[in-house]
Amino acid sequence: MLGNAWSLYLTEGAPPKSKLLIEIYKLKPRPVKSISWNDEIDGREIGVQYIYCCGSTINFEPTKLLDSRGVYLVRVVGGGVKEQYVTELY
Known part of the structure; x- marks a missing residue:
């Protein structure tokens, strides 16, 4: 890890990284309802x-250091995992 790690904790074991697709989006507006x-x-x-x-x-x-404020959507899919969450850096 290079020092800018984000995490997702599961109730069961994590699948191999080769089976995962992880997407991060910096949202323009703050969501007012579930995505x-x-x-x-x-x-x-x-x-x-x-x-x-x-x-x-x-x-x-992330591919770049996220040191700015913002609201982010994270999606993790693959190997039996299908999770998404919204988080805010402030």
């Missing part, structure tokens, strides 16, 4: 440069 998997994302996608899985934890790093 569906079928919704078009109103924001800019930020790539993921590194994924590390250990036990029940998936650690991943």
